Amino acid sequence: MLSKENLEVLYNELAEHEFPDGERIKFIDELGASNELAYHYELICKEWEEDKDLYLDRSFDRHGRDGLEFLFDRLNGIEDERLKVFTVYLIAGILSKLRHMDFYFEFCKKLNPILASLLEINDNTLRHKIIIAFGWIGSVNDIDILTNKILADEDSLCRAWAASSLMQMSFFGLNQDILREKTKSVFAQAINVEKDLYTCGIMIKSAQTLFGKKWISASAVENIDIKKIEKARKSAIRFLSKG
Template sequence: MPDSANKIIQEIEAERVRRISLTRKDLEKSYLELEKDKFASSKRLRFAADLAGSNEIAYHYELICKDWEKDIKLHLENGFEKHGREGIEFLFEQLDKIEDEKAKIYTVYLIAEILSKLRHRDFYSLFCDELTAILISLLGTDNTILRRKLIIAFGWVGSSKEIDLLTQQMICDQDSLCRAWSATSLMQMLFHGVQSEELQAKTKLVFAKAITEEKDLYACGVIVEAAQTIFGKKWISSTAVENKESAKIEKAKKSALRFLKIFNRNE
């Protein structure tokens, strides 16, 4: 191996060892310095990497909660997955202690996001089942912003057993973004272990109903886009949906309904 490659490997290993050796006191000192510098982006990124690479899981979570509470948007959640199984177990333990609804749902969302990144690990299915039960118990929240996060989380950790729940939200939720994210979560299930045939069979009628009845332009576009992925079609671009291009969304809506009508008739 060339000397340059060896040097890079040694530097990476040295940095890993340095981060593992960081204590809470070290990290607290760095955070105070970061605060004095008004959370300069370059220093913030390095600090976030130090947090994620350290063994100070509790302090990492403490700062994440502080960020949520003060809405500083440091995004210190990024990298929490590096704590692995130990980090996930720690977060589950915190759920039993949290009384504040926002903090609880944000923590649940964080666990789901981490599991999505670690779906190749042997503990993925076990933790997903545990988390799904918690998601279901919290879905009745009246806070639409929090409900959106729960619905998104279902796409990362839900199984085929949650398809009916999401189709119900896509049709009945009073919030347009909740309806839209229900569709995208159904789509996300394709990438998290749910078979396309089962997803198509269980959603074909509901997608036709949702697309027909949806009055919000953006939500309709999102639902059509999710359906096209699930059914392997191409009716609209993400750009057209994001830009709320009414003519293109309306055209895609007609194409989707025409396809679903034929698909349902042939099944």
């Protein structure tokens, strides 16, 4: 287990050589294995500030309960909107990896109201992160939050992420039957009125995954294939509108 001083030396060496992948991956592992939570978080914040993709956060889950308690403690003192959202997003990502731990629900219950308080944030990109986080750790009580976003958010990508997050909930332990019951009519309504074709495609793809259908391919969505999206829209609405 390396000390902060050792980690600092390694980081500076990596920075000098522009973070070669092999050494960077080893360093990420060393960060997760260390007890230097504050330094680990400091480097993650530096990465966010410099808008780099070093993925230093990938091993923060190895700090377990101590890491989560540390991050929640830091949240209390964060006033910067972007840093707060990024930290909340980090916590949600960590929790999505720790579903098997006995403290999982305790921390989800603690995080959910914080996520809810940030849902109306003006910055669309930051709002994307909050919506995605709900897909990872949201409960049955949070389904309505996402259905509201899929129908009413002014940003098309937020609506798309809301659809995707509803689908993601089924992957992260939420009862699929309940999800289907509470979202079927919402998906029908949203897909019917959505004007942005890419977002419409994401909605259809999310619904087909949740309901076990095959209306559209991923490539048709990514390529914004108008004919295929419109054809899939009709099929999806026909199914989702049934009682």
